[in-house]
Structures are given as C-alpha cells and as structure tokens.
Amino acid sequence: METDQFVERGxxxxxxxxxxxxxxxxxxxxxxxxxVYELSLIGVAAIVIGFLGHxxxxxxxxxxxxxxxxxxxxxxxxxxxxxxxxxxxTSGLTKTSVWTGLTLIAALIVTGAIFLATRFGLKGAFSxxxxxxxxxxxx
Amino acid sequence: xxxxxxxxxxxxxxxxxxxxxxxxARQCALREGAARRYxxxxxxxxxxxxxxxxxALSLSTWVTLGLPDEIARVGLPGAALALSTIVMALxxxxxxxxxxxxGRRFGARSQAQLLAFYYRSRGFAWLSxxxxxxxxxxxxxxxxxxxxxxxxxxxxxxxxxxxxxxLIALMTFSYVIVxxxxxxxxxxxxxxxxxxxxxxxxxLAATYLSGGFATLNVAMNKLALVPANAHLFRISGVxxxxxxxxxxxxxxxxxxxxxxxxxxxIQASPMATQLLLAARDDRGIAAGQTWxxxxxxxxxxxxxxxxxxxxxxxxxxxxxxxxxxxxxGGSSPWFVAAIYIGLVAAFQALAATSAVTAAHALVRxxxxxxxxxxxxxxxxxxxxxxxxxxxxxxxVLLATRAPAAAVSLGALALPFAAQLFPPLLGxxxxxxxxxxxxxxGAITGVATVALTDNFGIALMNFVGLHLPWGRWPWTIHSxxxxxxxxxxxxxxxxxxxxxxxxxxRSDVLxxxxxxxxxxxxxxxxxxSTAWAATLAWLFLxxxxxxxxxxxxxxxxxGAFSAWLLGVPPLWGWCLLAWGLGVILVWFIAYxxxxxxxxxxxxxxxxxxxxxxxxxxxxxxxxxxxxxxxLSGAGALITGxxxxxxx
Numbered sequence: 001m002e003t004d005q006f007v008e009r010g011x012x013x014x015x016x017x018x019x020x021x022x023x024x025x026x027x028x029x030x031x032x033x034x035x036v037y038e039l040s041l042i043g044v045a046a047i048v049i050g051f052l053g054h055x056x057x058x059x060x061x062x063x064x065x066x067x068x069x070x071x072x073x074x075x076x077x078x079x080x081x082x083x084x085x086x087x088x089x090t091s092g093l094t095k096t097s098v099w100t101g102l103t104l105i106a107a108l109i110v111t112g113a114i115f116l117a118t119r120f121g122l123k124g125a126f127s128x129x130x131x132x133x134x135x136x137x138x139x
Numbered sequence: 140x141x142x143x144x145x146x147x148x149x150x151x152x153x154x155x156x157x158x159x160x161x162x163x164a165r166q167c168a169l170r171e172g173a174a175r176r177y178x179x180x181x182x183x184x185x186x187x188x189x190x191x192x193x194x195a196l197s198l199s200t201w202v203t204l205g206l207p208d209e210i211a212r213v214g215l216p217g218a219a220l221a222l223s224t225i226v227m228a229l230x231x232x233x234x235x236x237x238x239x240x241x242g243r244r245f246g247a248r249s250q251a252q253l254l255a256f257y258y259r260s261r262g263f264a265w266l267s268x269x270x271x272x273x274x275x276x277x278x279x280x281x282x283x284x285x286x287x288x289x290x291x292x293x294x295x296x297x298x299x300x301x302x303x304x305x306l307i308a309l310m311t312f313s314y315v316i317v318x319x320x321x322x323x324x325x326x327x328x329x330x331x332x333x334x335x336x337x338x339x340x341x342x343l344a345a346t347y348l349s350g351g352f353a354t355l356n357v358a359m360n361k362l363a364l365v366p367a368n369a370h371l372f373r374i375s376g377v378x379x380x381x382x383x384x385x386x387x388x389x390x391x392x393x394x395x396x397x398x399x400x401x402x403x404x405i406q407a408s409p410m411a412t413q414l415l416l417a418a419r420d421d422r423g424i425a426a427g428q429t430w431x432x433x434x435x436x437x438x439x440x441x442x443x444x445x446x447x448x449x450x451x452x453x454x455x456x457x458x459x460x461x462x463x464x465x466x467x468g469g470s471s472p473w474f475v476a477a478i479y480i481g482l483v484a485a486f487q488a489l490a491a492t493s494a495v496t497a498a499h500a501l502v503r504x505x506x507x508x509x510x511x512x513x514x515x516x517x518x519x520x521x522x523x524x525x526x527x528x529x530x531x532x533x534x535v536l537l538a539t540r541a542p543a544a545a546v547s548l549g550a551l552a553l554p555f556a557a558q559l560f561p562p563l564l565g566x567x568x569x570x571x572x573x574x575x576x577x578x579x580g581a582i583t584g585v586a587t588v589a590l591t592d593n594f595g596i597a598l599m600n601f602v603g604l605h606l607p608w609g610r611w612p613w614t615i616h617s618x619x620x621x622x623x624x625x626x627x628x629x630x631x632x633x634x635x636x637x638x639x640x641x642x643x644r645s646d647v648l649x650x651x652x653x654x655x656x657x658x659x660x661x662x663x664x665x666x667s668t669a670w671a672a673t674l675a676w677l678f679l680x681x682x683x684x685x686x687x688x689x690x691x692x693x694x695x696x697g698a699f700s701a702w703l704l705g706v707p708p709l710w711g712w713c714l715l716a717w718g719l720g721v722i723l724v725w726f727i728a729y730x731x732x733x734x735x736x737x738x739x740x741x742x743x744x745x746x747x748x749x750x751x752x753x754x755x756x757x758x759x760x761x762x763x764x765x766x767x768x769l770s771g772a773g774a775l776i777t778g779x780x781x782x783x784x785x
Contacts, residue, residue, distance in 0.1 A: 003170045008185055010166065011325050014159060015191075015332040022336050022477055029473050 009061040013054060013069070020050030028104065032097050040100035044107050051111050073112075081105050145468050146297045148476035149290070156480050157310055160326055160487075164318030167325060175516050177319035178499040178523040179248040180417040184324045189418040190427025192327025194436055195334055195488035196414065197227050197405050200282045201553075203338060203485055206440060207459035210448025214371025215709040216390035217448060219688075221440035222681050222713060223399035225720030228433035229673065230406040230560060232727050232734040235415055235424045237567035240655055241648065242416040243741045249496070250412035250559070251504035257566045257644050258574040261509065266581055268500035270555050271409040275497035275530045277548035279490040280537040283308060284545060286486055287538065289461050293468060293475055301539050307483060308535040315491045315527055320499070323491035324417050330484035331431075335439065337481025340474065342443035344463055345450040355446070356706050358453045360699040363707065371452065372695040372707050377683045383609020384616075392685040394611070397619025399681045404557030404618060410489070413496040425734035433724040441717040445710060490534075498526035510758050547594045554592065554618035558584035558625050570645040576633035584625030592617040602776060603783020655739045669731050676723050680716035688712025 024046035031040025058064055065073075084101040087093055093101070142150075167173060176183070184192075209217035238253060247253040251271075254263035287304030298306070314322055349355035363372045370389030378393040405411060415424075451459030460482075464475045502522045507514050514522075537545045558581045565572030572580075589595035593610050600606075611617060678684045692708040694701040704711040728734035 003166070004183070007163065007166050007170070007321075007325055008188065010163060011188060011328050014163070015329045018329055018332045019336050022333075022340075026340070026474060026477065030471065033471070 005061065009057060009063060012057045012061070016053040016057060017050055020046045020053060024050065028100060032094075032100055035094060035096045037096050037099055040096065041103065044100070044104050047104070048107055048111050051108075051115075055115065077105070077108050077112075143295055143297065144472040145475060146294050148472045149294055149479065152473075152476045152480045153310075153483075156484070157313070159329070160310070160314040161317070163326055163329075164314035164322040167318035167322040170321070173319070173321065174520055176321070177520045178495060178503060179413070180319070180321040180324060181246075181248045182243065182417070182419055183321060184414075184417045184419060186418050186420055186423025186427075188325055188328040189414055190423035190431050191331040192324045192414055192488065192492070193231075193411060193427055194431045195327050195331035195485060196410055196492055197224070197432060198334065198436055198440075198485065199489035200286065200482055200486045201278075201489070202402065202440065203334065203444065203482060204282075204285060204460050206444045207448035207451055208457075210445060211451025211454075211456050211459040213390050214368075214452060215445075215449075215707050215713075216370075216374050216395060216685075218441070218445040218710050218713045219374075219390075219395045219681060219685055219716075220398055220402065221437065221445055222716055222720060223402035224437035224440050225433050225676070225717065225724060226399045226403040226681065227406045228428040228437070228720075228724045229727070230403050231411075231428040231432065232425070232724060234407070234560075234563045234567045235411075235428065236421055236734050236737075237652065238412055238563065239415050239418060239421045239424065240652070240737065240741060241566065242412075243743065244651055245744050248413075248416060249499055249504055250409040250563075251500050253412060253416075254559075254562055254566065254577075255504075257648065258562070258577055259644070260574045260578055262578045263562065263581075264500075264504045264508070266578070266585070267409045267559065268497070268505050270552070270559065271493070271497040271500045272530070273548065273552045273555060274408060274410060274489075275493040276533045276537060277545055278552035279486075279493055279549075280534045280542075280545040281549035282486050282489070283534060284538040284542050286483060289464075289482070290479065292461060293464060293479055295468070304538050305535055307486070308531055308538075310483070311487050311490045311494075312528065312531045315494050315531075316524055319523075320413065320417060320492070320495040323495050324414055327414070327488045327492065330488040333481045333484040334488070335435070337478045337485070338439050338443050340478050340481070341447050341460060341463060342439075344467060344474070344478075345447045348463065348466060349450050349453070352446075353705065355449055355453065356702070357699055359449060359707055360702065362453065363696055364698070366696070369696055372709060373689045374685045374709065377686065379614045381614065382607070382612055384611035384614045385609060387614065391614040392681070392683045393619070394614045394616060395685060396677070396681045397611075397616035397622075400557055400622055401553045401616050401618030404553040404555070404560070407560040407563055408552075408556035409500060409559075410492045410496045413499065414492060420736065422736045424736075425728040428734055429721070429725045429728045433721045437717050437721060441714055445713070449710075490531075494527045494530050494534075495523075497530055498523045501526050509761050512758075547592075547597065550592055551588060551594055551617075554588040554616070554621050555585055557618045558588065558621050560622070561625055561629055566648070570649060571633055571637075572629055573633050573636045575636045576629045576631075579632050580625045580629030583628040584621040587624035588617045588621035591615075591620040601784055602779035604779075655737045655741060665726075665731055669727050672723055672726065676716070676720055680720055685709075685712070 024043045027039050027043030027046060029043075031037060031043060054065075080101075084105065088098060088101070206217065206220055209220060241247065241257070242253060245256060247256060249267070251264040251267040254267060255261055283304050284300075286307050288300045290303035290307070291298060291300040294303075314326065318326075346352055346355070349358065359372075362368050373389070374392050374395070375387070375389030376391050378391050379387050381387050384394055418424075447459050447463060450456075450463065454462065456462040464478060468475050502519055506522065507519060537548075561572065561584075562577040562581055565577050590599070590606065591608070591610070591612060596606055596608075596610065612620070679687065688709040688711075689695055690708060692711040693703040695708045699705075702708060702711075706714075
C-alpha cells in the first residue's frame with residue numbers, strides 16, 4: 001500500500017505540474033519572446049499556483065516534499081539563477097528578460113521561504129533538508 | 140545535421156514526456172503483486188484517477204482532432220456533436236455505478252466477464268473481446284496515422300510520417316508493456332490534464348489568430364451572408380431520404396443524433412468497463428461524469444473545439460488543428476511541441492487502455508476459460524504481455540501499410556461498442572431482456588452497423604452483392620441504424636423468450652441491487668421528471684429540436700446585428716443545450732442518486748465470473764471448433780467472391 005500511495009501522490013503531483021508547469025513555461029517564453037512583461041508575470045503566477053497546488057496535494061496525502069522533489073526544486077532554482085546571472089553579465093539581455101528572470105527567482109525564493117517559515121518555523125526550516133526518506137517523510 | 144527550433148522542442152518535450160511515462164510505469168510495476176495483476180487492476184485505482192482517465196478515454200484524439208475538422212468541413216452543425224459529451228455522461232450515470240457494484244460483488248474483472256456472468260452466455264465474452272480488439276488495432280491505428288502525419292508536418296519533414304508513427308507506437312508500448320492496466324489508468328489521469336491544457340492552448344491560439352472572438356464571429360457572419368453557405372450555419376432538416384449521407388451537403392438532426400450515439404459508444408466499450416472496475420470505490424462516478432466529462436470537457440468541446448473549428452471554417456482549412464499548429468510553428472515552436480505532446484497523451488490514454496483491455500479479453504476471457512482453464516498465472520501474464528505487443532504491432536502496421544483499411548475498420552469501433560449499451564442496460568436495469576434477446580440484438584446491431592458503413596458495403600461489393608444504399612443511408616449514422624435494429628430484435632426476441640429469463644441472473648441481481656440501493660421516496664418521485672427532462676433534452680439538444688437553433692437566437696443568414704448572442708445562432712443553441720445538459724446529468728447523477736456512492740459496504744461473493752473451471756490441459760475440441768468456424772467463414776467469403784465478385 002506504501003507503493004500505491006507513492007504512485008497516486010506522484011501522479012497527482014505530475015498532473016499538477018503538467019497543468020501549471022506547461023502554462024508557466026508557455027507564458028514566460030511568450031513574454032520574453034514578444035517583450036511583454038505582463039505575459040511573463042502570468043507565467044510566474046502559474047508557477048506559484050503550481051507550488052501551492054503541490055502543497056495541497058502534500059496535505060491531502062499527509063506527506064511532505066520527498067528528498068528527490070526538494071533536490072530537483074533546489075537544483076532547478078540554482079541552475080536557473082546561475083544561467084540567468086551568467087547570461088545577464090555576459091550578453092545583453094532585453095529589459096523584459098531581465099525583469100522576468102528577477103521576478104521568477106524572487107517569487108520562487110520568497111514562496112519557498114514563506115512555506116518553510118510557516119511550516120517549520122524560522123529555526124527548524126534548515127533542518128528539513130536532511131534526514132528524510134527518499135519517498136517523502138510523514139508530516 | 141542542423142535541427143530546426145520545432146524539431147528541438149519536439150525532441151525536448153517528447154523526451155521529458157517519455158521519461159515521465161517510463162518512470163511511473165516502472166513504479167507501477169514495482170507494486171506488490173503487480174506482475175500477477177498486470178492485465179487487470181480490479182479495485183486498485185483511486186476514484187479520482189479513474190474519473191480523469193475515463194474522461195481522457197472518452198475524448199482521446201478522435202474527438203480532439205475530429206470535432207474541429209468536422210466543423211471546418213460541414214460548418215456549425217458539426218458543433219452540435221460537442222453535445223455528445225452529454226450523451227456520453229448520460230450513458231455513464233445510467234450504467235457505471237451498477238456495473239461497478241456487480242463487478243465488486245461478483246469479482247468481475249472485465250466487461251466480457253460481467254456480461255457472460257449475468258446472461259450465462261459465452262457469446263458476450265466473444266462479442267466484447269471482438270469490440271475490444273477492434274479498438275486496440277483499428278481505432279488506435281487511425282489516430283496513430285494522423286499523429287504520425289502531424290509530427291512529420293510539424294517537424295518540417297525532419298522525420299517522415301511512417302517513422303513518426305512507429306515512434307509514437309513505441310512510446311505507448313514502452314510503458315504499457317511495463318506497467319499494465321494500473322499504469323494505463325494512473326497515467327490516464329496525467330494524460331487527461333495534458334489533454335485539457337492542450338485544448339485550452341489551442342482555443343487561445345485560434346482566438347489569437349482570428350484577431351479576437353468578436354472578429355471571428357464577424358468573419359463567420361460574412362460567410363453566412365453568402366446564400367450558398369447557408370448549410371454551414373443551419374441544420375438541413377430532420378432527415379433526408381437519400382441513399383447515403385455523402386450524397387447531400389449539410390447535416391440533418393438525425394445525423395447529429397445518431398453520430399452522438401456513436402461517440403457515446405465509448406462509454407459502453409470494454410475499455411470503459413475495465414477502467415471502471417479498476418476503481419477502488421464508486422465515489423468518483425458522479426463527479427467524473429457530471430463535472431469532469433459533461434461539465435469541463437463538454438464545455439471545452441462546445442466552446443473551445445467549436446471555436447477552433449470555426450477558425451478552420453473561416454480559414455477554409457481541411458485540418459483545423461494541424462493548420463493552426465503550423466501557423467505557430469515559426470513564432471512559437473515550444474507551443475507547437477507542447478500541444479503536440481498533449482495530443483499524443485490524449486491518444487495514449489485510449490491506446491494504452493485499449494491494448495491492455497484487449498489483451499485481457501483475449502487471454503483471460505477467451506483463451507483461459509475456453510481453451511486452457513488450468514493455465515498458471517505467470518503464463519497468463521506473459522501471454523497478456525505478448526498480446527499487448529502483437530496488438531500494438533498490428534495497429535502500427537495497419538496505420539502505416541493499410542491506412543484506408545484502418546479508416547474503414549476504425550470507423551466501426553464506436554458504433555460497434557454502442558451495440559453493447561442495450562445488454563449493459565439489461566444488466567443494470569431492464570430485467571426483461573433475456574439472454575437470447577440481448578445477444579441476438581447486439582449481433583443484429585453489429586451486422587447492421589457493418590452493412591450501413593463503408594466497410595460492410597465494400598465487403599458486400601467484394602463478394603458480388605451490391606447494396607442499394609451508401610454510407611449512412613437517410614443521413615442516419617450506422618450507429619443509429621445498428622441501435623434501431625438492436626432494439627427491435629431485442630424487443631421481439633425478449634417477447635417470445637420470456638421463459639428463457641430463468642437463464643440469466645436477474646433474481647440474484649435484483650435482490651443485490653435492492654440491498655445496496657439507498658433511493659429514498661423523495662427520489663422516486665423525481666424519476667418521471669428526470670426521464671421527461673432527458674427525452675426533452677435529447678429532442679432539443681441533439682434531436683429534431685436542433686432545428687430551433689437555426690432561428691431561436693437570430694437569423695443565421697442575416698447580418699451580424701441579427702445574431703442576438705453575437706455568435707452564429709446554432710452555436711448559441713448548442714452552448715445553451717450544453718449548459719442544460721450539465722444540469723440534467725447532475726440531476727440524474729446526484730438527485731436521483733444513480734451515480735452517487737452507495738452507503739452499503741459490498742462484500743465479494745464466493746463464486747463469481749472469475750472463478751476457474753475445473754478442466755485440465757488444452758481443450759482440443761474447442762480449438763478444432765474454432766478452426767473449423769474460421770475456415771468455414773473464409774471458404775464462404777472466398778467462394779462468394781469467386782462466383783459473384785469481380
């Protein structure tokens with residue numbers, strides 16, 4: 001039954017990100033390509049909503065983020081920040097691209113920080129990055 | 140080799156998608172006892188997953204690509220086909236709950252087992268299996284071919300249509316062979332979400348390309364002002380007494396209604412039952428049919444897909460979705476790739492479930508009970524996997540080597556499945572349908588469908604018998620002819636075989652349903668209202684009442700100011716009918732409690748349809764009988780073709 005729960009939660013998480021993730025990627029890409037910051041903002045909002053949806057799924061299944069999910073999220077954020085910084089410093093990004101990148105990174109960091117702070121408290125937030133099972137520990 | 144942006148995005152999204160399906164298929168296969176339950180996941184999937192998977196199965200790429208094309212080709216009468224989602228949901232709320240309850244009680248794992256158990260007739264196992272195989276091979280082959288050609292176009296010729304078709308088949312096979320029905324169902328939920336996002340994206344794209352919703356309607360109005368285009372914006376009467384629907388321009392209400400019945404056939408198909416029986420409980424039936432299928436996807440079809448079709452109509456496109464995607468190929472290749480993957484996901488929701496259902500039917504419902512009852516479970520699973528492979532191979536070969544035959548055969552799948560609706564009604568509600576009535580009715584329906592569609596007409600021509608009618612005589616779809624013949628045969632035979640009713644398990648089911656039913660007196664009082672409302676909706680929404688749509692919201696051939704809702708009057712009528720249809724489905728599902736979960740716990744019976752027969756070894760006599768029957772049929776067709784054919 002543990003595996004069944006894992007599969008069900010995983011499908012729910014992938015469905016959530018399949019919906020909001022594709023909307024987010026779409027609007028961010030279109031915003032950058034068409035130089036329309038408002039379009040990019042919709043994409044950023046979709047990512048935040050997707051994150052909130054992930055939290056709702058976690059609450060429904062009584063689990064927290066798995067180690068893989070946390071690692072993937074942090075790695076994506078880290079590489080995105082790195083790529084954005086390098087691109088900003090080495091090439092001439094357009095104004096919309098810069099603002100989109102900054103908004104996206106800020107939104108992700110703020111959302112993640114608020115989640116950790118409200119869920120575990122400021123002190124306990126950092127201890128969540130270790131000592132949990134690969135399939136997500138109980139809440 | 141330089142890759143274009145479209146090719147890069149297609150490869151990128153495709154790789155992510157394949158990685159996702161492969162990962163979850165493996166996780167599904169790692170479950171305890173997964174190998175043993177490869178072919179059926181009875182009672183294992185959560186209700187919400189089954190609700191979404193059923194919705195994706197019902198629409199698939201058949202509706203997603205077909206509906207806009209139909210509207211682009213025949214005009215707004217095609218938009219009325221979007222209302223078939225309501226007909227699908229009506230079939231679902233009428234039969235799903237009781238099918239699930241009987242399956243849970245008596246341990247049925249498939250539609251073949253369910254019907255064969257209730258009617259005590261092996262004929263249903265063969266019939267259901269035949270329909271399942273037709274879906275797994277021909278119906279999927281048609282969609283496979285279309286998606287292959289679309290990939291070739293979107294990649295700018297970077298990949299040819301045939302390798303693209305093989306690639307999509309391989310993508311499907313790679314996860315079905317690992318995860319079985321559990322993976323097909325679980326991933327069906329994800330595919331449903333991707334399908335929904337894809338349709339919404341396509342709708343936004345069509346609106347953008349049209350210059351806005353109002354501009355699209357103004358453009359349609361310009362078309363409508365030309366008298367020669369009147370048939371594109373009006374229903375052309377109730378019925379036309381012509382030899383075939385292809386002989387006339389414009390759709391009649393009879394064609395809309397009967398095509399709606401055909402599309403609703405997916406809900407009576409073996410795949411729908413298989414997924415339904417995989418549900419852990421019956422909590423998702425009412426919500427799935429009312430809000431997901433009729434509400435959300437019905438709205439997407441009635442508004443979104445109709446809008447895409449309207450764009451195709453204005454742009455005189457022969458392939459609305461494909462042309463729409465091609466127009467975005469240069470500016471937004473990521474968008475095109477994402478939508479394409481959504482379409483592939485919609486296809487896989489159907490193809491994966493069809494392949495496993497057909498494999499289950501061939502192995503567990505036919506080979507094991509009729510030919511080798513003592514086969515051990517690991518061999519059954521192995522045979523099932525082999526069947527999945529063979530069926531996928533047959534489908535892809537049909538799609539690539541005989542596309543015309545695939546279209547001809549694939550067109551039969553839905554109308555054939557619709558012929559299983561009366562036997563299912565007999566199981567769930569109509570105890571007076573005796574086993575001979577149900578079986579002969581269904582076979583008569585199947586034969587009538589074949590004879591009023593391209594395949595049967597071509598077959599008859601081959602053996603030298605030239606039928607005096609064409610495809611869909613009197614502008615009635617073959618499903619309509621089949622259901623009429625089915626019902627007539629069932630009524631007559633039921634009347635003369637009432638003594639044979641003892642053969643079926645009607646008393647067993649009657650007492651079982653009485654125990655689990657929770658219908659209160661107040662609900663009983665609503666029954667007559669509900670059935671009257673259903674008939675009224677069928678009449679006004681998809682039946683002859685569609686003619687009111689020609690003028691109820693303005694003059695369809697008049698100036699834009701004469702269109703009271705700012706859209707073609709017929710489209711406005713369809714949107715209204717969709718809204719009323721959702722209320723109707725909700726009323727039947729929730730207020731009449733025909734699809735709400737039962738409060739009574741259902742305990743499995745000791746002996747059910749899955750119980751083994753006590754026979755050892757291969758049934759040589761049955762194998763001989765099968766070979767003789769096949770040889771006889773082959774010899775008859777060959778002989779007729781040799782004597783009378785040309």
